[in-house]
Every structure is written in C-alpha cells, then in structure tokens.
Amino acid sequence: MPITLTTTQPDFDARFTALLGAKREDSPDVDAAVAEIIADVRTRGDQALIELTARFDRLELTAERLAFSPEEIAQAIAQVSDPERAALELAAERIRAYHARQMPEDAQWTDKTGATLGWRWTPVSAAGLYVPGGLASYPSSVLMNAIPAKVAGVERLAVAVPTPDGVINPLVLLAAQIAGVDEIYRVGGAQAVAALAYGTETIAPVDKITGPGNAYVAAAKRRVFGRVGIDMIAGPSEILVIADRNNDPDWIALDLLSQAEHDESAQSLLITDDADFAQLVIKAVDRRLETLERRAIAGASWRDYGAVIVVRNLDEAAALSNRIAPEHLALCVSEPQRLADQCIHAGAIFLGQWTPEAIGDYVAGPNHVLPTARSARFSSGLSALDFLKRTTLTRMSPEALHATGPAAETLAQSESLEAHGLSVRARLDHLNR
Amino acid sequence: MPITLTTTQPDFDARFTALLGAKREDSPDVDAAVAEIIADVRTRGDQALIELTARFDRLELTAERLAFSPEEIAQAIAQVSDPERAALELAAERIRAYHARQMPEDAQWTDKTGATLGWRWTPVSAAGLYVPGGLASYPSSVLMNAIPAKVAGVERLAVAVPTPDGVINPLVLLAAQIAGVDEIYRVGGAQAVAALAYGTETIAPVDKITGPGNAYVAAAKRRVFGRVGIDMIAGPSEILVIADRNNDPDWIALDLLSQAEHDESAQSLLITDDADFAQLVIKAVDRRLETLERRAIAGASWRDYGAVIVVRNLDEAAALSNRIAPEHLALCVSEPQRLADQCIHAGAIFLGQWTPEAIGDYVAGPNHVLPTARSARFSSGLSALDFLKRTTLTRMSPEALHATGPAAETLAQSESLEAHGLSVRARLDHLNR
Numbered sequence: 001m002p003i004t005l006t007t008t009q010p011d012f013d014a015r016f017t018a019l020l021g022a023k024r025e026d027s028p029d030v031d032a033a034v035a036e037i038i039a040d041v042r043t044r045g046d047q048a049l050i051e052l053t054a055r056f057d058r059l060e061l062t063a064e065r066l067a068f069s070p071e072e073i074a075q076a077i078a079q080v081s082d083p084e085r086a087a088l089e090l091a092a093e094r095i096r097a098y099h100a101r102q103m104p105e106d107a108q109w110t111d112k113t114g115a116t117l118g119w120r121w122t123p124v125s126a127a128g129l130y131v132p133g134g135l136a137s138y139p140s141s142v143l144m145n146a147i148p149a150k151v152a153g154v155e156r157l158a159v160a161v162p163t164p165d166g167v168i169n170p171l172v173l174l175a176a177q178i179a180g181v182d183e184i185y186r187v188g189g190a191q192a193v194a195a196l197a198y199g200t201e202t203i204a205p206v207d208k209i210t211g212p213g214n215a216y217v218a219a220a221k222r223r224v225f226g227r228v229g230i231d232m233i234a235g236p237s238e239i240l241v242i243a244d245r246n247n248d249p250d251w252i253a254l255d256l257l258s259q260a261e262h263d264e265s266a267q268s269l270l271i272t273d274d275a276d277f278a279q280l281v282i283k284a285v286d287r288r289l290e291t292l293e294r295r296a297i298a299g300a301s302w303r304d305y306g307a308v309i310v311v312r313n314l315d316e317a318a319a320l321s322n323r324i325a326p327e328h329l330a331l332c333v334s335e336p337q338r339l340a341d342q343c344i345h346a347g348a349i350f351l352g353q354w355t356p357e358a359i360g361d362y363v364a365g366p367n368h369v370l371p372t373a374r375s376a377r378f379s380s381g382l383s384a385l386d387f388l389k390r391t392t393l394t395r396m397s398p399e400a401l402h403a404t405g406p407a408a409e410t411l412a413q414s415e416s417l418e419a420h421g422l423s424v425r426a427r428l429d430h431l432n433r
Numbered sequence: 434m435p436i437t438l439t440t441t442q443p444d445f446d447a448r449f450t451a452l453l454g455a456k457r458e459d460s461p462d463v464d465a466a467v468a469e470i471i472a473d474v475r476t477r478g479d480q481a482l483i484e485l486t487a488r489f490d491r492l493e494l495t496a497e498r499l500a501f502s503p504e505e506i507a508q509a510i511a512q513v514s515d516p517e518r519a520a521l522e523l524a525a526e527r528i529r530a531y532h533a534r535q536m537p538e539d540a541q542w543t544d545k546t547g548a549t550l551g552w553r554w555t556p557v558s559a560a561g562l563y564v565p566g567g568l569a570s571y572p573s574s575v576l577m578n579a580i581p582a583k584v585a586g587v588e589r590l591a592v593a594v595p596t597p598d599g600v601i602n603p604l605v606l607l608a609a610q611i612a613g614v615d616e617i618y619r620v621g622g623a624q625a626v627a628a629l630a631y632g633t634e635t636i637a638p639v640d641k642i643t644g645p646g647n648a649y650v651a652a653a654k655r656r657v658f659g660r661v662g663i664d665m666i667a668g669p670s671e672i673l674v675i676a677d678r679n680n681d682p683d684w685i686a687l688d689l690l691s692q693a694e695h696d697e698s699a700q701s702l703l704i705t706d707d708a709d710f711a712q713l714v715i716k717a718v719d720r721r722l723e724t725l726e727r728r729a730i731a732g733a734s735w736r737d738y739g740a741v742i743v744v745r746n747l748d749e750a751a752a753l754s755n756r757i758a759p760e761h762l763a764l765c766v767s768e769p770q771r772l773a774d775q776c777i778h779a780g781a782i783f784l785g786q787w788t789p790e791a792i793g794d795y796v797a798g799p800n801h802v803l804p805t806a807r808s809a810r811f812s813s814g815l816s817a818l819d820f821l822k823r824t825t826l827t828r829m830s831p832e833a834l835h836a837t838g839p840a841a842e843t844l845a846q847s848e849s850l851e852a853h854g855l856s857v858r859a860r861l862d863h864l865n866r
Contacts, residue, residue: 083843084843084844084847086840086843087839087840087841087843087844087847088844090837090840091840091841091844094544094837097544098550101540101542102552104537107534109534111530111798115797115798116784117531117797117798117799119535119799120773122777122778124810124811125777125778125810138848139844139847139848140844140848171847207810207811208811222655226666226806226808228811229808229811229812233659248859248863250859251856251859251860254852254855254856254859255856257852257855257856258850258852258853258856260852261850261851261852261853262850288852288855292851292852293849293851294849294850294851294852298852336828337828340553340826344555344558345555345558345822345824346824347824347825348824348825348826348827349824349825349826349827350827350828351549351826351827351828352828352829353860354828354829354830354831354833354834354860355827355828355829355834356856356857356860357856358841358845358850358852358853358854358856358857359827359829359834359837359838359841359857360825360827361841361845361853362840362841362844362845362853363837363838363840363841363844364548364550364827364829364837365544365548365550365827366550366552366825366826366827367825370825371822373659375659375662376822376824377557377558377640377662377822378557378640378641378661378662378822379662379822380822380823380824381823381825383823385818389778389804389809389810389811389812389813390813390814390816391779391780391781391782391809391813392780392781392782392793392799392800392803392814393773393781393782393784393799394781394782394783394784394788394792394793394797394798394799395769395770395783395784395785395787395788396785396787396788396792396797397787398787400787401787401788401792404523404527404792404796404797405792405796406520407519407520407523407524407795407796408520408524408791408792408794408795408796410516410517410519410520411517411520411521411524411572411573411795411796412791412794412795414517414520414572414604415571415572415573416726416727417691417694417695417727417791417794418694418725418726418727419687419690419691419693419694419721419725419727419731419791420691420694420791420794420795421791422687422690422721423684423687423688423690423691423789423790423791424789424791424792426681426683426684426687427684427786427787427789430681
C-alpha cells in the first residue's frame, strides 16, 4: 500500500515535505574506484580498456575488436523482426521531426551606436553516447540521445555499450544505425566514459558525453565534467498523475505502473480531487500487480515510494505539483491545458486521457531524457540545444566605440584593470586626433 | 619572453600540443574541507554561517545582520561617483538589451496524426549569485550574472558576497541594485554556496547558483550540482588575438595585456601571418609592461603562458584557433567576418580593430562569463537561457494514439516493459470497441 494523504489532514504539510525529501536511491561511494579506472585508461589507453572489459564484462577483446565491425552490426540487426524495425523507424522519424524544430536561429543586428552584435550557434564536433548493457539496455534511449545530436549537426557520434559475456541487444545496434551513429564500441562502465573523454589509441576523444548509466558511469561523468560536457546525472524515474473522477481507474493505474516497473526506486504519485476515485485507482493497481511481469519491481516501488494525495481542488494539485517538480506530469482532467499553464516546473507534460506517458517514452517525439529528483526546477530534458554551443559576436564601429568606450574605461579603472582601460583609450585617442 | 612558434618549424605540432596541454592552474584539493562546511551549514544553518564568517572573514555577524539592510545599501552606494554610476547604468542597459533578444519562443503545433506537440519555457523561480570579495570583486560581473536572470524572469535573485573585515565594494552593491537583485548576504566561500543551495533560517534556498569564485566556491558548486543548477566552473581567463600586419602593435599589445593582467594563470596568445609584426607586438608588450600597474601579474602571465605563433596564412590561423577553442577571440584582420565564419569553437568573437576585448567585458552587451580551458568546444557563455527551463508538451488525440500507439506497444514489449505497453493497449482497445 502506498502512502495516502489528504490536504485536509492537519499534518499534511509535514507529511508531504517528508514525501518530497524521501531518499530513494543509495549512492554507493564508488568515486575512488572510478578515479583509479579513469587514471588507468588515461595512462594505458586501449590496453586498460581490454583488461577492464575482461574483468567486468568477462569478454576478451583486442584493440581491433573494441569497435563493432560493419559486418557484426549487419549480422546482429538481421535478427530484428519487421514490426520492431518499423516501430523504431516510426519513433526515429517522429523524434527527428520534433527535435528539428528546436534548432535555434543565429542573430545579428546593428544598434543605434553602430555596434553590430549577435550570436552564432555551432554544433559540438564529436559526441559520445553511453548506452547501458543488460536489463536497462533500451533501444529507445539510443534514439532519444543520438537523434538530437545528429539533428544539431554533430559530425562524429560514438556509442559505448558494454556487452557482458559478449551479449548485445540487436535492437540497440539497429537504433544506433537508424539514428546515424558513426562508431560503436563494446566497452562500458567508468572505463568507457574515460575513453570517450580522454581518448585512447583506438577511440578518439569526444567533446560531449550523454546517456544514462549506473553509479560508476555517473561518478565518471561527474569526474570528466569540464574536460568534456555532460548531460544531467539522472536519478530514478518519477511520474505524477493528476486525475479527476472522469477517468478509467485502470488506465490511471497502468500509467502509474509504467513508471513503477522501471525500478524499485521509481516513484509514482497520484493527485486527485476525488477520494472515491483514489480508492478505485489503488484497487486497480493492486489488480494489475497480480499479473504484471515486473510485479516484484513495480510492487516494491509502489509500496515504498508510491503515494496518493487527495486534494480539495485542482488549484491545490497544481501547487503541489510545483513543489514536486515532476519528471513526468500527466494531466488527466477535463481542461488539461488550463492546468498545464499552472504547473510551471515539470520535465514533460502529457495532456489528457489519450496521452499515456508511455507514448512519450517511445513515439510522441519529445525527448524522454528528462530532469529527475526535482531538478525540473532548474533544468530541461535533452534537446538539440545540448549538442550546440553559442558564440557571441561583437563588432564595434569607430562611432560605437566613441559612444561606449569612455564608460568601459571608467569601469576598468574602478576595477583597477588598467590595461583594459588603456586598450580602449588608445583607440579613442586615435579617433580624437 | 613568451614562447614563439612558427608553423613552418618541423616540430611545430608537438610544441603547439604542449602549449594546449599546459596546466595553468593548481587546483588545491579542498574537497574534504568543503564537504565539512556544507554539512555544517545544512545542520546548523545561520549559526554555522555566523561562525564560519567570523573565522574566515574576521567579521562578527548575527542572524539579523546576514543580509545588508536597505539603509546599509543606500549608504554605501551614495559613495559611488557620478561617472561610475553612469557607466554602470550604460553597461546595464546594453547588457539588458542584448540578453532580452535571447528569450526563446514557446511552440505548439499539431502534426498530421493529430498529435499536438510543443514546448514551453519558464524561468527558474529563485537564483543565487556568488560574488567574490576583495581583489576580484567586479561590479561588471554582478551585472553580467544578475541581468540575464532578471531578463529571464527570475522572481527572486539573491547575492552572496564575502566582506572580509567588513569591507564591501560600494560599486558591487550599486550594480546589484541596478540589476534588480532582491537580497544581498554578506557571506562567502563554500558556506555561502551551501546556504544558497540548502537554505538556512534566514536564507531561503534557491534553484540555481551562478558566479565565479575561488577553489572553495568551485568545489562547493560542484558538490551541490544536482540539488541546484550551477553555471560552469570557470578556469583562468584566455584570449587569442589573430592579427595581420595592418594593426597598431601597441593596440594588440594592450589587448593581450588586458587578459594577462587578470591573473598570473591567464593566457594571452597572438597568431599573426607576419613575423615582423609579431616582433613589433612583443616589443610593445615589453614597453607597456614597464609601467603597467599590474605589471607583476601581467608580466608573469605573459612570460609563463603567453605565446606568439606565426602562421603562413589566415586559414592556418583559423585551424589553430579551433584547436584552442579560446574563451575570447579577437580578429584584427581586414575581413574579420570571413575569418569568424571559419573559427567554429570560441566563447566570444570580437571583430575588427575597433573592438578591443575590454569593450566586451563591460559595455558591448554580450555576456563576459564565457567558457574557459577549451570548453568552448561544447559550452556557451552565460545567457538568459541559463535561467530558463523547457517543459515539453504532448497531447494525443484518439486518432494520434491510434496512429502511433501500436509502435509504442511494440517497443515497450521489446524492452520488456509490459505496463508501458498495457497503458497504450487499454486505450487502443477502447478505441477499437
């Protein structure tokens, strides 16, 4: 049974705060081990990768076999069924179309002083995408990371994916191919992040690393941050469903369970303005949990971190949602757009009962890499912008320098930066001659 | 004497690579001390801030005196001279105008399946700005950090600035007032970052922290990253000037020294296609170094990290610039726009001889908080976007779900996420009834 709260309870606020603050993830301290692995890869390159892969993935490689060959890729993806291939292609097309619209415009203008100002966006030259192996090896995540990079114009996109005991999910290779990935390496863990950041004899270094991973991968990304860019460090997944009584309780239960089945640390929250409906959803969840394949995981998540909150009205729901800042926010209410306008902190919003969150995981088009753990307060899901950077442009005319230079000189003097002031003054003196 | 290289030297590439890789900064390992300070502030709140401020800044505070009062602010800024106030106001106006153009548009569209997709930008609710005390206390940096936040619509903007021995730069307070800062606290170091991230009895927590600082501040920002958003971790400043012979060597020397005078670890590089001009600039630098106020700092930076590179032509200059990915790139050549198009990795580009880099530090309009240490390969200067986050929006119609749902179901099955598939299937079954 998940926690059930109502905003009319006298101690609601304390209970809600406790729910918000609940730690859902053990972060094992792997930092020392990761530091050692990174140093090893920096020093010994390919040889370190080969030894670490033998140790962690029980796989004997050579430098030549670090990368999947075109033949290996072709052979693996030949096993993919036609419906799976078609589904990946549909997803890729829709993700591409959505992210293409994110491409920002360059700008340049001349202001009244005669200064020409602007900015220019350019893609990162090379990006690396980490793809987990084993259970959490999701082809949809390959699309969600790789397509924005290619839309942004990244020339070289390398994937690193561990293949424990040599096993690879053919759908991951197909997704990489559909997305236009250029290189695929069978290395994982902190060693893969180190190789992408610093390069080895075989793997050229990249400028930006994205993609999910375990505690080792997360710690490695945190360590190489600065040397390369990274995306967010993602925590366990979350959904908040706000639903009124005009919903099928089973649909809402399945939306909650879609999140819960990811991970025992996932969190599924329901806010409703109808206490009876809340009970119907709880019953529907229990019923589905009887047969669900991943019922052990989903049940643990729902029991330990699930919560149902009954509110007086939807304004209260919006206010609570803003304190939660959910990764996924599903609005199953009669006027979802109105409620969405009030919910200002959320990674992704799904409007209306015909928009199950799962549609966003695969085929809707927006990215499914989203800010977790309340970080939607200050960050955004992955986008084409994450693979672009902006250069500011300034061109002063003599007139513009004449108009603004004296102020720059004054500020330079007040900051005791004499050369700054002189670099302006020398030019102004020339103009005033 | 700085290093002098020419691309015709047989060992040029090795020397250039060594120059690129030169470590310019000692990073003292303060992480353990910072972890302790953060834990202390989290546990004891205001009291920890008061004790740490007494210890590090030799200043006795009370909880009531953590924030500057309106009277204290008014009294301090009354000391600012009229030209300084006017210069700050001109700078603020120009920075505001530039950053206002960065505000991105929301989008919403309906695709051929009937799915309504889009995104929405919203500001971070509360931001904290760290301002160093003492020597590196730059009012221009207050404007450069605070104005983008206010342009983005941040409601609550708090500044933390240490006041060693109680000393505050009145221009910092005036800049904060002009920029619309809401709260100013006289705390610094890791304790200030901890207070902004976690909150104390007096200081409400923020969602994003920006601003430069020493090794303690940088380590603290790295540690609270995730709890709150942070801007970049900035390294020592750099400039690359690409100049042809048609320049006054003294102007170029002053541009190089503007960077060198910041810090002994700063780096000033000149690339020119004229060996004689290179010698003239080196002589001009030496001449200016005889009298410059900060000649000890600027001289050490130029001697230890400065470099002059003679190239065969400007195409070579652009290629080297792209390997450097400079924070500041000044193009003092006859066709600067053409060269700018080739220089794809740079934080900010200054075009033409009338655009000294110092103009960008103060009054041009673009931000002076820029990516250092080659990170312009993957990151951008501070902007209004850093104080906004994007929520993706998805609304499926029954028709859109009908068109895309089966593919989502297929992918969910292939990822063994049954509830994901069922949440789509339950709705499709209803539609097919």
